[in-house]
Amino acid sequence: MKRIAILGSTGSIGTQTLDVISHYPDRFIVEGLAGGHNLALLAEQVKRFKPKKVSVATRDLAEQLQLAVPPGTRVYYGDEGLLEIAAGTDADYMVSALVGSQGLRPTLEAIEAGKHIGLANKETLVSAGHIVTERVKRRGIKLLPIDSEHSAIFQCLNGESMKDVHKITLTASGGSFRDHTREELLHVTVEQALQHPNWSMGAKITIDSATMVNKGLEVIEAHWLFDLPYSRIEVLVHPESIIHSFVEFADCSIIAQLGNPDMRVPIQYALTYPDRLQTPTPSLNLAQVGKLHFREMDFERFPCLKMAYDSGLAGGTAPTVFNAANEAAVARFLNGEITFLQIETIIASVLERHERIVNPDLEQIMEADVWARQIAQKCN
């Protein structure tokens, strides 16, 4: 029996994680759930999965939730609530599926408490990769990737030696506007940006896919997960999202992982690793797919990817600032305050003003994150 806590249980990854868990009641017990504002869904999840502890975003919501859940369920809220679900339950495994760098502190606390981590929240590794990986090593816990590309690379590396890896390639769908020219991007709407061609995901990551920030975050995530230099991490546009990523070895052999785009597969693998169990996803019929397509990445069309590589290479607080500026800019775009293309000009402008700290501690990371959001809030 694996005892599970989930941060972000009401989101896209969180609900799919509970879907996976519901298929294997003899393998998993849910010890803790943390949602944000979706009280109705969280109350339903509590009734069904019976966690001992649960958390919501605010005190008001916690008071309402307490009335709706079985007696004996402990209800928490806010940042303290997230820490309680991350580190204060009997879970031995924590699924980190909050959106944004707010996932960093609770994920670090869970690692410190000795929980294994299923990591969807890529912003955690982007913002403070050196701190997270050092803590994972020190505590001897497993950090298992949920992000589809990283799960793919993880699977391709099974039984291989890292010294034989020549490079890894992350595939990118190209997002909602992959066939738009930059000129056409001037007038795109929030609704259009939220239409991802292949995946149904939360709003923030869907916008990140369209700007290619998502792939940039994933490049930095891969750097920390697989301990590879940026020169050996590439991105290739693959509109079908069937090949989830691949590894090229020293002998020029390439091992790729394929499947229909369904996050329940990488989520389940992270939960049951090294076992492989049945999933409800349909199996991939390549004869029906017929053709797969690939395009070279165009860094001029997608300048955010270039900024991500540069930030990753610079290191220190640069990726923290890249990520936080993007989070603030995406929130403003979703709010109707700025245009789609302003997301990239805001990130560039914040990065330009940033004075990088080389080997930041957690407090300096948090300060850089707050600073970047403040600037991104003000500039256009």
Ligand SMILES: NC(=O)C1=CN([C@@H]2O[C@H](COP(=O)(O)OP(=O)(O)OC[C@H]3O[C@@H](n4cnc5c(N)ncnc54)[C@H](OP(=O)(O)O)[C@@H]3O)[C@@H](O)[C@H]2O)C=CC1
């Ligand atoms: N969705 C996907 O397919 C993939 C997602 N990822 C990554 O996984 C992470 C989650 O993404 P996704 O599931 O799409 O995001 P969603 O927006 O769907 O879900 C975010 C979750 O975080 C919760 N949350 C937000 N703000 C707060 C807060 N202040 N306090 C407590 N909880 C909060 C939300 O609660 P509520 O809704 O109740 O307010 C929700 O449960 C991201 O880092 C993303 O990049 C990676 C690969 C694929």
Ligand SMILES: CC(=O)[C@@H](O)[C@H](O)COP(=O)(O)O
């Ligand atoms: C499902 C998943 O892992 C997302 O991160 C996905 O990769 C987004 O697709 P693109 O960023 O390739 O558009």
Ligand SMILES: [Mn+2]
């Ligand atoms: Mn991904």
